[in-house]
Amino acid sequence: MVCRMQCSSPGPRKGRARPTGRTGRPRSAEADAAILDATRAALVELGWGKLTMGDVAARAKVAKTTLYRRWASKNELVVDAVAVLFDELELPDRGCLKDDIEGVVLQFAALLARPETKTALMAVVAESTTDDALRNRIRSAVVDRQKRLVVQGRERAQRRGELPKDTGDPEGAASAARSVDMIFDVIAGAVVHRALVSGEPVDAAWAARFTTLLLGGLGSLERED
Amino acid sequence: MVCRMQCSSPGPRKGRARPTGRTGRPRSAEADAAILDATRAALVELGWGKLTMGDVAARAKVAKTTLYRRWASKNELVVDAVAVLFDELELPDRGCLKDDIEGVVLQFAALLARPETKTALMAVVAESTTDDALRNRIRSAVVDRQKRLVVQGRERAQRRGELPKDTGDPEGAASAARSVDMIFDVIAGAVVHRALVSGEPVDAAWAARFTTLLLGGLGSLERED
DNA sequence: CTCTTTCGCTACGAGTCGTAGCGTAACTCT
DNA sequence: AGAGTTACGCTACGACTCGTAGCGAAAGAG
Structure with missing residues (x-):
C-alpha cells in the first residue's frame, strides 16, 4: 500500500524491491527510505503547512517526478x-495491568513529543475528514498498530x-469489542489532547493519576454490564 | 484579538464597530461577519487543504486585500x-452529575459532527505545534471556552x-486544578478521538458508558488523594 | 543484446500567495 | 461645511508551489 502503480511485494533482494515477476528496472528501495527520512526531517524543520514536495525531493536527492511516481x-x-x-x-x-498501562501511556507520549509526529499526525487526521482513501490509509497504518x-x-x-475472562457467547464478544474501543479512545484521546491541545506534559505523575482513573472506571463499567 | 491592526472594542454602534476614540472610516462589521460565514461555508465544501483566501474573499463579496487587512x-x-x-x-x-456529563458529551459530539468544525479543528491544532501565536489564539478562543x-x-x-467541597488550603486547590485538567483532557480527548480518528458515532449509548467509566474513575481518584 | 521500466532533468501552464498602488467611500473632528 | 484620517474595492505584480509531459540515460530481466 506504499507505492502508486507497482505492487509492493515482500522480500526484496539485494536492497532492491520486488524479487521477480516483472521485467524492467526495479524501483530503488534506497530512494524510498531516503524520501521517507527526508519527509520526517522536513516536518521537523518546516511543519506541515510549509512542507513542499520539491523540498522533500531535494533533501532526498531525488527528482521531484520520482516522488510523484510513488x-x-x-x-x-x-x-x-x-506510520x-x-x-x-x-x-x-x-x-500488573496498572504498570502496563502507565508504560504504554508514557511510551505514546514520548512518541507524540517528537516534532515530526505531533505536527504530522493532527494534520493528516484533519485531511482525512474530507478524504476517505486517506482515512483508510491512516486506519491501517497508524490506528490499528x-x-x-x-x-x-x-x-x-x-x-x-486482573480482568474477568471473555465469555464465549456473542453477547460477551460484543461487549468485549465495545470495551476495547472505549479504552482505546480514552487512552489515545486523553494523551493526545493533553499533549497537543492543552500543551502540558504527560509525565509519570500524570500517567499514574490517569491510570488510576481508567482502572477505577473500568471496574464501574464491569459491574454495570 | 480578532483584527490585525485595530483594537476591537465591545459595543458597536449602528452595525458598525468601534464606538469612538478613533478617527477615519470604521471597519465594516458586516464584512467581518460575511468573511467568517464564507470561511465556514468554504470549509464545508472544500475542507482545510483546498481552502484559499481568494475563494473566501469571493464568497464574502469582499476584496482579497480586505481579508489580509484583518x-x-x-x-x-x-x-x-x-471559535x-x-x-x-x-x-x-x-x-445530577451523570446526566450533566452525558449532556455535554453529546453536545460536544454534535458540534464535532459538523463538517466545518471537524475539518478545521484538527488542522489548526496541527499548525499550532509549530506556531506559538496560533497556539495561544486557540487556547483563548476555543480551549478556555x-x-x-x-x-x-x-x-x-x-x-x-455529589463531589466533596474544595478545601481552602493551597494543597487542595492544586489538587482541584489537576482534577479539572484531567477531566477536561479525558472528556474532550476521548470524544474527539472516537469521532475523528476512530470515526465511529458518539451516540447516547456510548455517552452513557463513557460517563459510567469517568464517574467510576473519579471516585477512585478521589479515594487516593 | 533487446526489451522494459525507472531514473534524473528540464520545462511548462495553472493556481495561490501576500503586497503595493490607486482612486473612492465613510466617518470624526474642528 | 471642510479637512483629516482610515477603510474599501480593484488591479496588477513577482514569487512560489503544484502536478505533469517529454526526453535521453541507467538498470535489471529474458
Whole structure:
C-alpha cells in the first residue's frame, strides 16, 4: 500500500524491491527510505503547512517526478513517513495491568513529543475528514498498530486474573469489542489532547493519576454490564 | 484579538464597530461577519487543504486585500471562524452529575459532527505545534471556552453534594486544578478521538458508558488523594 | 543484446500567495 | 461645511508551489 502503480511485494533482494515477476528496472528501495527520512526531517524543520514536495525531493536527492511516481499527494506521503514511527510502540510486561498501562501511556507520549509526529499526525487526521482513501490509509497504518496494544494488554490482564475472562457467547464478544474501543479512545484521546491541545506534559505523575482513573472506571463499567 | 491592526472594542454602534476614540472610516462589521460565514461555508465544501483566501474573499463579496487587512494568515482566520461555534456549548442543569456529563458529551459530539468544525479543528491544532501565536489564539478562543464547562459542572456537583467541597488550603486547590485538567483532557480527548480518528458515532449509548467509566474513575481518584 | 521500466532533468501552464498602488467611500473632528 | 484620517474595492505584480509531459540515460530481466 506504499507505492502508486507497482505492487509492493515482500522480500526484496539485494536492497532492491520486488524479487521477480516483472521485467524492467526495479524501483530503488534506497530512494524510498531516503524520501521517507527526508519527509520526517522536513516536518521537523518546516511543519506541515510549509512542507513542499520539491523540498522533500531535494533533501532526498531525488527528482521531484520520482516522488510523484510513488505517492499521489503530500497527505499519503506523510502518513507513510510517520506510520513507521508507530512500530516502536510495544507493551513490555511489567507485571500488573496498572504498570502496563502507565508504560504504554508514557511510551505514546514520548512518541507524540517528537516534532515530526505531533505536527504530522493532527494534520493528516484533519485531511482525512474530507478524504476517505486517506482515512483508510491512516486506519491501517497508524490506528490499528495502536489498538493492537490494547487487545494485547487486555488479554494479558485476563491471564493474570486482573480482568474477568471473555465469555464465549456473542453477547460477551460484543461487549468485549465495545470495551476495547472505549479504552482505546480514552487512552489515545486523553494523551493526545493533553499533549497537543492543552500543551502540558504527560509525565509519570500524570500517567499514574490517569491510570488510576481508567482502572477505577473500568471496574464501574464491569459491574454495570 | 480578532483584527490585525485595530483594537476591537465591545459595543458597536449602528452595525458598525468601534464606538469612538478613533478617527477615519470604521471597519465594516458586516464584512467581518460575511468573511467568517464564507470561511465556514468554504470549509464545508472544500475542507482545510483546498481552502484559499481568494475563494473566501469571493464568497464574502469582499476584496482579497480586505481579508489580509484583518487576518494575517489562513490559520488565524479559520480559528476565529470556528471559535464562535463553541459559544453554543452550554451546560444545562439536568439534575445530577451523570446526566450533566452525558449532556455535554453529546453536545460536544454534535458540534464535532459538523463538517466545518471537524475539518478545521484538527488542522489548526496541527499548525499550532509549530506556531506559538496560533497556539495561544486557540487556547483563548476555543480551549478556555470548553474548560469553563468542566469548572461549572464541577461546582454544580459540589453544591449538590455529589463531589466533596474544595478545601481552602493551597494543597487542595492544586489538587482541584489537576482534577479539572484531567477531566477536561479525558472528556474532550476521548470524544474527539472516537469521532475523528476512530470515526465511529458518539451516540447516547456510548455517552452513557463513557460517563459510567469517568464517574467510576473519579471516585477512585478521589479515594487516593 | 533487446526489451522494459525507472531514473534524473528540464520545462511548462495553472493556481495561490501576500503586497503595493490607486482612486473612492465613510466617518470624526474642528 | 471642510479637512483629516482610515477603510474599501480593484488591479496588477513577482514569487512560489503544484502536478505533469517529454526526453535521453541507467538498470535489471529474458
